[in-house]
Amino acid sequence: xxxxxxxxxxxxxxxxxxxxxxxxxxxxxxxxxxxxxxxxxxxxxxxxxxxxxxxxxxxxxxxxxxxxxxxxxxxxxxxxxxxxxxxxxxxxxxxxxxxxxxxxxxxxxxxxxxxxxxxxxxxxxxxxxxxxxxxxxxxxxxxxxxxxxxxxxxxxxxxxxxxxxxxxxxxxxxxxxxxxxxxxxxxxxxxxxxxxxxxxxxxxxxxxxxxxxxxxxxxxxxxxxxxxxxxxxxxxxxxxxxxxxxxxxxxxxxxxxxxxxxxxxxxxxxxxxxxxxxxxxxxxxxxxxxxxxxxxxxxxxxxxxxxxxxxxxxxxxxxxxxxxxxxxxxxxxxxx
Ligand code: AMP
Ligand code: TRP
Numbered sequence: 001x002x003x004x005x006x007x008x009x010x011x012x013x014x015x016x017x018x019x020x021x022x023x024x025x026x027x028x029x030x031x032x033x034x035x036x037x038x039x040x041x042x043x044x045x046x047x048x049x050x051x052x053x054x055x056x057x058x059x060x061x062x063x064x065x066x067x068x069x070x071x072x073x074x075x076x077x078x079x080x081x082x083x084x085x086x087x088x089x090x091x092x093x094x095x096x097x098x099x100x101x102x103x104x105x106x107x108x109x110x111x112x113x114x115x116x117x118x119x120x121x122x123x124x125x126x127x128x129x130x131x132x133x134x135x136x137x138x139x140x141x142x143x144x145x146x147x148x149x150x151x152x153x154x155x156x157x158x159x160x161x162x163x164x165x166x167x168x169x170x171x172x173x174x175x176x177x178x179x180x181x182x183x184x185x186x187x188x189x190x191x192x193x194x195x196x197x198x199x200x201x202x203x204x205x206x207x208x209x210x211x212x213x214x215x216x217x218x219x220x221x222x223x224x225x226x227x228x229x230x231x232x233x234x235x236x237x238x239x240x241x242x243x244x245x246x247x248x249x250x251x252x253x254x255x256x257x258x259x260x261x262x263x264x265x266x267x268x269x270x271x272x273x274x275x276x277x278x279x280x281x282x283x284x285x286x287x288x289x290x291x292x293x294x295x296x297x298x299x300x301x302x303x304x305x306x307x308x309x310x311x312x313x314x315x316x317x318x319x320x321x322x323x324x325x326x327x328x329x330x331x332x333x334x335x336x
Contacts, residue, residue: 009034009041009184010147012048012088015065016057019072021213021285022192022202024292025256026153030186032077034151043083044145044316045073050088050095051138054131055123070305072215075295086312088141093320097140098133100327104169105136105162113158122205139163143170144320146179154190155201157183174330189256195229198245219290223282226250237269237277247274250281257284 013019013027035043047069052062066087073085088094110116113135120127130137138159142150143166150160160183167178194200196211206212213225231246239262241248251265254277260268269277299305328334 006040006042008044008145008147009038009149009151010044010142010145011151012046012141013069014048014052015062015069016052017065017204018214018216019069020202020204020215021253022153024076024215025189025192025253027151028072028076029256030151030189034184035078035082041149044147045078045083045085046141047087048141051134054128054134055119067300067305068216070309071296071300072292074299075292080308080311084312084315085309086316087309090313091316091320093144093324094137094140097144097324097327098137100331101136101139101166102133104166105133109162109165110135113162115155115158135159135162136166139166142181143167143178144323145316146323147181148179149184150181151184154185157185177327177330188252192253193245193249195225198230198249213285215289215292216296219286222286222289226282226285227278229278231274235273237274238266250278254281254284257288
C-alpha cells in the first residue's frame, strides 16, 4: 500500500489552443474548488500533451500552449502546496502503461467511444491510430497514480467507464494492482454549450469562434461574445434546457459564477428582458476572467513555472515508476 500518502484526485487537460470558458467552468474552476474542499486528498493535475498529438499539432504552438496552460492552472487557483502539477510526456511511464492498457483493451470497446467517432467524422483524412487508442492512454494516466477520483466534464464520462473496466479486467487477470477510480462530474457546468449553437458543446476546435469564449480573449471580445449569444423569442429568463437551450446555457454560466440558483436568477430578471440579463452576465464573466488573466500575466513572466513543474515531475515520477514496475512484474515482462 501507499504508506502515509493521502488518497489521490487526478485530472488533466490537453494543451491544444487556449482553454475555453467550458474548460474553465467544467474542469479548472472545479479542480480549484475541490482542491480547497477535499483536504484529505492530494491532487495531481497534469498537462495532457501526449493526448494533444493524437491530432496534428504545430510544434512551436504546442510548446507555447503547454506553457500557457501551466500558467493558467496556477492563475485559476491551483496551489503547489496542495496540487502536484506536471507535464504528461515528461513521465515516460504514461506511454509505457498506455501500451499495456492497449493490450488489454478490445477493438470493440474503443470503437464505441463517441468522442473518437465524432472526431473521426470531422477529420476525414489522416486519422491517426493514436486517436483510436487515446482512451487506453487516458486509463494509464489515471491508474498509474491509484487515483480514487477524477474530476472531468461530461464528455469524458465514457472514457472513465472504460478506465474502470480496464482496471477491473487487469486486477482479475493478474491480481489486485489498480485502484478502480470514480469520476467526479458536477451536475452543473459539466457541459457548457456553444454560444452560437447551443446544441453543440463549447469547444476549442469548433470552427465558429464567436460561440466560444477563450480565457485569454480581450475582455471586450468576451463581453461581445456573451452579448451576441443566441437565445429565443420568448424574452423570458427561465431555465428550460430542452425548449430554451440558449438562455439555459447562459443561466448555467451565470449560476456558476455568481453562485445564485436558477430560481434566484429567474426571480432577479422576472420583469427584465434578455438584454439586461446578458449585459450583467457579460460583466460577471469578464470580471472573473480578468482576475485569471491578471494572475496569468504575472506568472507567465515570472520564471517560476519551470521550477514548479520540475518539482511536480519529480514527485509524480516516483509513484509512476513504482506502479509500472509492479505492473511489468505481474504481467511477466522483462527479467525482474
Ligand atoms: P480538453 O480541453 O478536451 O482536454 O478538456 C479538458 C477538460 O475540460 C475535460 O475535463 C473536459 O470534460 C472539460 N470540458 C471541455 N469542454 C467543456 C465544455 N464545453 N463544458 C464543460 N466541460 C468541458
Ligand atoms: N481526455 C481528456 C480530455 O480530452 C484529458 C485527459 C487525458 C484526462 N488524460 C486524463 C482527464 C486523465 C482526466 C484524467 O479532456
